[in-house]
Amino acid sequence: MRSKKVRKIILSTPSLRLIRNNLRIILKLAVKKELQKLDKLYDLYRNKKILTPSQQKRKLQLAEKWKALDYSYYRSTLQCSSGAACISFQKAKKKGFNPKDRPTDLDLVWVPWLEKWSCVECFETFRQGEMTHEDFDDPVWREWVKNEFGI
């Protein structure tokens, strides 16, 4: 997402919510399967003490592919990017939700200065909409946020 504005994607129609949730589940399964496949291929090179130049190149390519896919997955609309700290996840866990998984049925909010999607609960609880550049520890990121969003 490239938008510089906060975007809330809220579906109120139950059938659309169901379709969105099912698509997210399918996509999550596909991403996880691909990550596992890349990990298994990487394992072929992981414990070798000596690698040929082409094997080293292949090992590096696999690691880069895995990293790129994992990064995209983390930044995607498949789940809240707060991970285990997600408020919706914590609430769902108390109701018996599998702690190894993350909820996929959530409305999400694009937070441009964090460059990530958050669920509505996290967005409101962590007051992500009220953040200013002073909330960022990294001076480079702080300056970028100040210039880019004027907050």
Ligand SMILES: [Zn+2]
């Ligand atoms: Zn969340």
